[in-house]
Amino acid sequence: MRIINRTDLPSLKRSVDQGTQEQRASVQNIIARVKQEGDQAVRDFTEQFDGVTLEKMKVTKEEFEQAYESVDGEFVSILEEAAANIRAFHEKQKTSSWFDTNPDGTLLGQKITPIDAAGVYVPGGTAAYPSSVFMNVIPAQAAGVEKIVMVTPPGEDGQVPAGVLLAAHILGVEHVYKVGGAQAVAALAYGTETIPAVDKITGPGNVFVALAKREVFGDVDIDMIAGPSEIAVLADETAKAEEIAADLLSQAEHDARSSSVLVTTSSQLAEDVKEAVLQQVEKLPRKEIAGKSVEDYGMIVLCRDHEEAVAAVNEMAPEHLEVMTASPFDDLAKIKHAGAIFLGPYSSEPVGDYFAGPNHVLPTNGTARFSSPLNVDDFVKKSSIISYSEQALKTNADKIARFARLEGLEGHARAVEIRKERWT
Structure with missing residues (x-):
């Protein structure tokens, strides 16, 4: 883990994986075949890539029941409480349609309408991510989306991990399909005999999933093309090195390309955190991944003063930002760019990943400069409402027509002027 100055920060910028040619x-071939052949192509690719022959793609009621029975009651309670926290947070994000009437009788407004159908991709296979189910499904439900279709790769036994099915069951998701990879994204985008088409696809996946989402964007909407996970910790001498090291490694264990960065003005804290990371990484089950991440993308940015430290954080625009300073709320006012901001020593990043309520689908690779976490607004459309009154058109018709002719659009001008015949 290198100790660098702020001037070295540009080296942290990583290109999003565009995939090989x-x-x-x-x-592209997978998408074309799924569009043309539907279910058969999905089955063929699932057998080719996952080694599973699908008799039924849709998860049955019996499979949901078996998953529920296979999980201990305490874990069920934990998932239910987490889901309730996440739902409560996202319910507060909802916005309403509005209308404004002017004195001349003109009515203007904005109508909020949920999309008809959302597709959720949940990574699977050898791992289980019930948190991905919650973070993608709950904001869609809060927005009022009527149909939510979930896809997730089957394991070697042809089944979906029990935790993922349990999460879907808790949320009442009925359309769950044992399909992953680019073929699942294509099925969601264009529909098959079994899997219904959706309007938007969200959720993380491997490079093939990311490339497929990029290919279908425009025919459907997507959430984002996410890069490797990131964490930055803004800390002063009041923070504990062992806690910072543990938080940095919580993201380093995700992926060898994950980025873990400490920004501080304390040279002593920098040295202590560096030593703590080296000690703790050896005790992690995923120490090869975490160790590679820390070696290649782990940084400690030593700044001259606190203002420079805050500026460095804003320059990075990290996915996750922990503020572990003497006055974290004072620093919050100075932070402009971050996907999620964790304030104080008790707000460890995993609190947000699983339980607190805010969404953990966050902008990466500096895109927090202009984008936001997945939220309710991602699942609604906003339509502008214009109802011009007769008085308003009388007052403004000539101005509108002149504006149109200024742009060389005679048809626009005449479409307004023809209504002047009503008053002659």
Whole structure:
């Protein structure tokens, strides 16, 4: 883990994985076949890539029941409480339609309408991510989306991990399909005999999933093309090195390309955190991944003063930002760019990943400069409402027509002026 100055920060910028030419060609072929052949193509690719022959793609009621029975009651309670916290947070994000009437009788407004159907991709196979179910499904439900379709890769036994099914069951998601990879994204985008088409696809996945989402964007909407996970910790001498090291490693264990960065003005804290990271990484089950991440993308940015430290954080625009300073709320006012901001020593990043309520689907690779976490607004559309009154058109018709002719659009001008015949 290198100790650097702020001037070295540009080296932290990582390009989003665009895939190889072969991978892009493969994804394009998969999408084309799914569009043309539907279910058969999905089954063929699932057998080819996952080694599973699908008799039924849709998860049955019996499979949901078996998953529920296979999980201990305490874990069920934990998931239910987490879901309630996440739902309560996202319910507060909802906005309403509004209308404004002017004295001349003109009515203007904005109508909020949920999209009809959302598709959620949940990573699977050898791992289980019930948190991904919650973070993608709950904001869609809060927005009022009527149909939510979930896809997730089957394991070697052809089944979906019990935790993922339990999470879907808790939320009442009925349309769950044992399909993953680019073929699942194509099925969501264009529909098959079994899997219904949706309007938007959200959720993380491997490079083939990311490339497929990029390919279908425009025919459907997507949430984002996310890069490797990131965490930055803004800390002063009041923070504990062992806690910072543990938080940095919580993201380093995700991926060898994950980024873990400490920003501080304390040279002593910098040295202590560096030593603590080296000690703690050896005790992690995923120490090879975490160790590679820390070696290649782990940084400690030593700044001259606190203002420079805050400026460095804003320059990075990290996915996750922990503020572990003497006055974290004072620092919050100075933070402009971060996906999620964790304030104080008790707000460890995993609190947000699983339980607190805010969404953990966050902008990465500096895109927090202009984008936001997944939220309720991602699942609604906003339509502008214009109802001009007769008085308003009388007052403004000539101005509108002149504006149109200024742009060389005679048809626009005449469409307004023809209504002047009503008053002659």
